[in-house]
Amino acid sequence: MNPALFIILAVIVLSSFLGVYAGRRMKMNLENWAVGGRRFGVILIWLLMAGEIYTTFTFLGASGWAYSRGAPTFYILIYGALAYTLSFFILPPIWKAGKAYGLHTQPDFFIKRYQSRWLGVLVAAIGIFSIIPYLQLQLTGLGLIVEEASNKAISSDWAIAISFVLSCAFVYTSGIKGVAWVSIVKDIMMIAAVGIVGIGVPLIYFGGFGKMFRTLIEQRPNFLAFPGGTTNMDVLWVMSTALLSGLGFYMWPHAFASAFSAKSAKTIKRNAVIMPLYQIPVLLVFMVGFTALLVIPGLKKGDMAFLALVNKTYPSWFMGFVGAAGAVTAMVPSAILVLFASTLLAKNIYQAGLNPRAKEERVMTLSRFMVLVIMVIALVFAIFFPNELVNLLILGYDGVSQFFPGVVLGLFWKRVTRVGVFSGIASGALIVSFLIISGRDPFLGMNAGFVALALNALLTVVVSLMSKPEKGGFE
Amino acid sequence: MAAILFEEVSMQKGTKLALILGAIPFVTLVFALPLVNRVKPVILGFPFLLFWILCWVVATPLFLFVAYLLEKRFNKPDQGDKQ
Secondary structure, eight states: OOHHHHHHHHHHHHHHHHHHHHTTTOOOOHHHHHHGGGOBOHHHHHHHHHHHHSOHIIIIIHHHHHHHTOGGGGHHHHHHHHHHHHHHHHHHHHHHHHHHHTOOSHHHHHHHHHTOHHHHHHHHHHHHHHHHHHHHHHHHHHHHHHHHHTTTSSOHHHHHHHHHHHHHHHHHHHHHHHHHHHHHHHHHHHHHHHHHHHHHHHHHHHSSHHHHHHHHHHHOTTTTSTTTTOSSOOHHHHHHHHHHHHHHGGGSHHHHHHGGGBSSHHHHHHHHHHGGGGGHHHHHHHHHHHHHHHHSTTOSOGGGHHHHHHHHHSOHHHHHHHHHHHHHHHHHHHHHHHHHHHHIIIIIIIIIIIOTTOOHHHHHHHHHHHHHHHHHHHHHHHHHOTTTTGGGHHHHHHHHHTTHHHHHHHHHOTTOOHHHHHHHHHHHHHHHHHHHHTTOOSBTTBOHHHHHHHHHHHHHHHHHHHSOOOOOTTO | OTTHHHHHHSOOHHHHHHHHHHHHHHIIIIITHHHHOOOOSOBTTBOHHHHHHHHHHHHHHHHHHHHHHHHHHHSOOOTTOOO
16 A cells, blocks of 8 residues: 555544544434534634635635636635625624524524525525535545545545545534534644645745746736636626625535534634634645646646646655545535535425424434435436536535525515515526526626626515515514 | 514624724725736735735734724623623
């Protein structure tokens, strides 16, 4: 067994044990499963949220974009800052509603606020539809990283199968607490890997990032201003995409519901203050992408830039370390996505839509069972149809962003009504699907999801004002 | 319990000040972008656009920290936050 493979397998197996161990002696009910008993302090919340935000996309995608597109990749840095700023203001009231009414999921929030089961079912359906391709992307990324880092000693399919089954195992035993615990391993390894490579490669090849940038500016004078190496990602695209992603970030069902796990609203505020510091590793990932462009130009797939440069620069055992970091970086978000997809299915599709009188124990058992079902479906897609779903990812991101007006107006504006929110979300989702499927993204230079969100917000307000005032569930 | 949510978000002085601070990243990192979309001058080794973005991204936790302190100073203590 080569050292790289050994390191990768050891990390995957040991961190999964940690995840299983996290749930020992825990009575599993929905409260513990989905929201960790609402007992997480600043550190666990930070681990959980950082765990789900910094995914394989951060590793491969951000460096790949820097490599092939240049400046437009900066939108990642921007939207993070916007998302955390926003979370400072909206997550604490969301947490309070969760605490006051015992909410576990994002559709629960809509059901309670707007007193409508069917709105909950719609939100859950869009949520699940968005989660599946996101999960898919994590698994494909994991396979790519592990296969490359182990120098093909283990195939992508086996890497995906082993690590995903183990991720589902710790979700099954420990719920959200397992995810937060495995995040400890993930965060330490990823920060170390990104720190070493991101600071290291500009230093090794150019003697520092300043000289690296100077060389890049000489060779490609406009690469580091919008639209960089692209033709359609100009400044308007960056503005609209950063706004959409910043507003939409906490609208992902798993990101939204993570707020419920905190032990107090204050914990959430403190977490929002420190989260932006986590953007520094993203900058380092960009450095790797830019250095790769100068050192190993002409890669067919930009997403391979990070691994290819590490492979060229460092010994193989370090490649194993990066591979292991990449694997846990995919496992943590995969685990939480599976957790929430299964909870949405059991609680908000089955219970809210089909059988409102189902007991909580039954919903809990079903949630766990759904973990296995989703595991099998995701594995089949990841192994046999790896490319089918990735194209749906953008649609997913744009889809969940459409919840924004319903959430924020629901918190801060008494006059918003269920029919207003229903028409906003439904039309936002339809508009964005139409624009993307018919190849109109970007639309008028703007991100299509942003266009849909603007119309959705307008419609939500107008329809609410036209409909009869109603008493919301938070009053 | 029930009415907590809406009462709380009716604007207190601390919340207003915090919102002003919270608006800064949206102005500097989104709406100002057309004005800063250039590579030169290079500052501290960074091309200008990236330098601008970095400055405001790094400043964000500071703004939020000040916002946190302002809310604590000017807002009534939070009922649901005894912990």
